[in-house]
Amino acid sequence: MGLDNDAVFDQVTNATEAIDGNFDFHFPFITLALSSFRELKLLVNNHTEITTAVKNIALDVAGTGIGGFAGAKIGSFIGSLFFPGVGTAIGAIAGGLLGAIGGRMISNNIKYQDLNMAKEEYVNAINAYSLKAEEVNKIANQRFENYILIEEGKLKVFTEQEKKKN
Numbered sequence: 001m002g003l004d005n006d007a008v009f010d011q012v013t014n015a016t017e018a019i020d021g022n023f024d025f026h027f028p029f030i031t032l033a034l035s036s037f038r039e040l041k042l043l044v045n046n047h048t049e050i051t052t053a054v055k056n057i058a059l060d061v062a063g064t065g066i067g068g069f070a071g072a073k074i075g076s077f078i079g080s081l082f083f084p085g086v087g088t089a090i091g092a093i094a095g096g097l098l099g100a101i102g103g104r105m106i107s108n109n110i111k112y113q114d115l116n117m118a119k120e121e122y123v124n125a126i127n128a129y130s131l132k133a134e135e136v137n138k139i140a141n142q143r144f145e146n147y148i149l150i151e152e153g154k155l156k157v158f159t160e161q162e163k164k165k166n
Helices: 005-019 029-044 050-082 086-111 113-165
Strands: none
Touching: 029 050, 050 086, 086 113
16 A cells, blocks of 8 residues: 555645635533533632633633644644555544643643742742841851850950959
């Protein structure tokens, strides 16, 4: 078997139609259900707000749906180049899975952007505090050492005065 002219023609036609906007899109209902359930639990437990929940659901569905769709189209095209028919199906499945995972990773990065920025600010504040605390500790130690030297000097003078008296 090799490249089948009709299969290549069909794939090019399908790719061209997809570019023109004529394509089949399958809505990720499972993702919608799972994401909605997770966000509903968070809402019920007062761990999120309705706007955040809706945003997270939309990002999950968009990331999974668009990523899966794009991956399936690219995978089916690549699979068809190597082994039309079976390769198309395998490429579509593998590409769809990888695309959905990649799309979900992108949408998760968007969802966690505020949290990651807050973490970074927190770490920076802790580091700044640690540096300041170290500086204050160094100054306090220097002052304490100076105080000890002064007191030792006073004690030495007092001791010598006492020896002279006796």
